[in-house]
Amino acid sequence: MASRWVKSPFPKGTYYFSGNEAAAEGAIAAGCRFYAGYPITPSSELMERMAVRLNEIGGVFIQMEDEIASISAVIGASWAGARAMTATSGPGFSLMQESIGYAAFTETPCVIIDVQRAGPCTGQATKVGSGDIMQAKWGSHGDYQVIALSPWSSQEMYDLTLRAFNLSEQYRVPAMVMADEAIGHLRETIRVAAKVEVWDRKKKKGGAPFDIEGEDGVPPMPSFGEGERLSVTGSTHDAYGFRKTDDPKAHARLVERINKKILNHKRSIIETEDYLLEDAEMAVVAYGFTARTSLYAVKRMRKDGTKVGMLRLKTLWPFPDEAVAEIGKKVKKIIVPEMNLGQVAGEVKKYVPCDVISLSQTNGEVIQPDTIMEMLRKI
Amino acid sequence: MTGIKQVRLSGFGGQGVVLAGLLLGQAGVFDGKYISGSNSYGAQARGSGCKSEIVFSDGPVDFPHLTTADILIAMSQGAYNSYCGDVREESGLILYDQGLVTPKENLRVRHLGIPATDVSVKRLKNKQAANIVFLGVLIEATRIVSPGAIRKAISTHVSERFRSLNLKALRTGMELGRKAHG
Numbered sequence: 001m002a003s004r005w006v007k008s009p010f011p012k013g014t015y016y017f018s019g020n021e022a023a024a025e026g027a028i029a030a031g032c033r034f035y036a037g038y039p040i041t042p043s044s045e046l047m048e049r050m051a052v053r054l055n056e057i058g059g060v061f062i063q064m065e066d067e068i069a070s071i072s073a074v075i076g077a078s079w080a081g082a083r084a085m086t087a088t089s090g091p092g093f094s095l096m097q098e099s100i101g102y103a104a105f106t107e108t109p110c111v112i113i114d115v116q117r118a119g120p121c122t123g124q125a126t127k128v129g130s131g132d133i134m135q136a137k138w139g140s141h142g143d144y145q146v147i148a149l150s151p152w153s154s155q156e157m158y159d160l161t162l163r164a165f166n167l168s169e170q171y172r173v174p175a176m177v178m179a180d181e182a183i184g185h186l187r188e189t190i191r192v193a194a195k196v197e198v199w200d201r202k203k204k205k206g207g208a209p210f211d212i213e214g215e216d217g218v219p220p221m222p223s224f225g226e227g228e229r230l231s232v233t234g235s236t237h238d239a240y241g242f243r244k245t246d247d248p249k250a251h252a253r254l255v256e257r258i259n260k261k262i263l264n265h266k267r268s269i270i271e272t273e274d275y276l277l278e279d280a281e282m283a284v285v286a287y288g289f290t291a292r293t294s295l296y297a298v299k300r301m302r303k304d305g306t307k308v309g310m311l312r313l314k315t316l317w318p319f320p321d322e323a324v325a326e327i328g329k330k331v332k333k334i335i336v337p338e339m340n341l342g343q344v345a346g347e348v349k350k351y352v353p354c355d356v357i358s359l360s361q362t363n364g365e366v367i368q369p370d371t372i373m374e375m376l377r378k379i
Numbered sequence: 380m381t382g383i384k385q386v387r388l389s390g391f392g393g394q395g396v397v398l399a400g401l402l403l404g405q406a407g408v409f410d411g412k413y414i415s416g417s418n419s420y421g422a423q424a425r426g427s428g429c430k431s432e433i434v435f436s437d438g439p440v441d442f443p444h445l446t447t448a449d450i451l452i453a454m455s456q457g458a459y460n461s462y463c464g465d466v467r468e469e470s471g472l473i474l475y476d477q478g479l480v481t482p483k484e485n486l487r488v489r490h491l492g493i494p495a496t497d498v499s500v501k502r503l504k505n506k507q508a509a510n511i512v513f514l515g516v517l518i519e520a521t522r523i524v525s526p527g528a529i530r531k532a533i534s535t536h537v538s539e540r541f542r543s544l545n546l547k548a549l550r551t552g553m554e555l556g557r558k559a560h561g
Contacts, residue, residue: 016408126421186443187416189408296442369442
């Protein structure tokens with residue numbers, strides 16, 4: 001298993017892309033050649049661009065009858081050897097949860113982009129929200145891990161979609177890009193490099209596709225058609241894919257491994273960024289679009305002499321527990337602004353001894369800098 | 380935070396506010412600026428009040444949405460009424476459609492009235508080109524982007540069928556801008 005540098009399929013240069021368009025280009029750069037989806041606001045431009053681009057470069061694009069079929073087709077394509085993805089928003093993400101559990105348990109690399117909107121249910125289709133953060137981790141039943149990244153710019157819709165593919169291939173796990181309407185529709189200057197780093201899934205002739213090979217806990221993955229005997233099942237299985245639905249050891253071994261293969265590598269998976277935290281007495285912990293607002297607010301407050309900094313979560317799952325715990329030791333108060341009723345604030349509370357204040361907003365609009373500054377002044 | 384300019388284009392859905400914003404942002408990118416652009420989305424972009432907001436910066440932009448407009452383009456009375464109070468006093472600039480907007484008298488912001496829709500209908504024989512006439516005026520009055528960059532943006536994003544009309548609208552706007560600004 002290794003990475004290699006390939007020529008970017010999109011010419012090196014500076015572009016003016018919306019987040020959704022940038023994510024499509026990031027996927028293409030990562031080697032994605034299969035897209036199955038069902039259009040949904042506010043993610044549809046991503047699907048539109050994939051339809052055009054996959055046609056241009058000779059990939060497969062299918063509009064499915066719904067999101068259940070979409071994620072299922074993506075899983076099938078992945079087992080046929082393709083780097084495959086889908087994109088959706090809350091209601092579609094809900095429909096996909098059963099198959100995301102299937103992908104996690106069968107260790108199928110795939111990428112899901114959720115351009116979050118104001119939920120629950122159909123909610124406000126054209127409005128922003130980030131209420132799917134917990135669903136990304138806990139949406140399917142049983143104990144499993146996923147990787148979920150949080151872009152804060154059009155540039156990162158490109159970069160983190162590319163990274164999601166790489167992590168997904170490297171660890172054989174569903175990887176999600178938890179975008180939101182404001183980022184999906186934000187048009188920004190983005191830079192595309194001449195070469196991109198791409199990870200290939202591990203291959204080993206005759207290797208056991210569902211057991212430990214080497215120390216990383218990620219087994220090799222054959223594709224259908226390569227001549228290997230291969231059975232893929234969502235029921236508990238042994239190293240070669242045979243169903244073991246009565247064997248307590250086989251179940252424990254498999255469930256533990258698919259969790260450990262992610263958690264044991266969380267230090268290489270998790271990315272966070274510190275801003276102005278060296279001497280901070282208060283910290284804002286933020287992610288996605290709201291981290292942009294927070295950085296603006298933090299810089300303003302610094303000008304007024306307030307000792308405040310920001311920890312930005314680029315990775316949401318596995319949760320950046322160590323980075324959060326570290327900040328918790330330094331500051332007296334943490335505020336967590338987010339466009340939901342405190343999903344990440346609750347997670348932050350688990351790892352810090354200091355006060356954690358949840359700044360929630362669920363009105364379908366982005367949090368304004370003034371709202372965060374007001375809260376910082378109040379505490 | 381230095382070197383940030385914020386532009387709000389506003390009008391009715393259908394007047395080409397979103398396209399004008401796209402072209403302006405793209406031109407900024409061609410000029411090497413950091414751009415963050417956002418616009419009305421959903422039903423409002425298709426008939427009622429519609430806006431497109433572009434933040435121009437020399438470096439990475441923290442908060443990517445507009446906070447206070449340095450420049451407002453108002454293509455309808457409703458848009459003018461909604462946004463004229465949110466333009467930076469003294470240094471700000473409001474461009475409004477003379478035929479469609481009656482400006483307020485007590486604002487401490489420089490105003491330029493432009494007969495954009497009138498010129499678009501009479502001279503360009505297409506009322507849909509007023510948005511690009513405004514871009515021409517804006518560029519002539521402020522040089523927020525270079526004329527070469529906006530021409531390149533039009534060539535990039537406007538289909539061939541309408542390209543010459545839009546380039547002509549741009550020239551017309553720049554002439555009007557020279558007169559009004561001059």
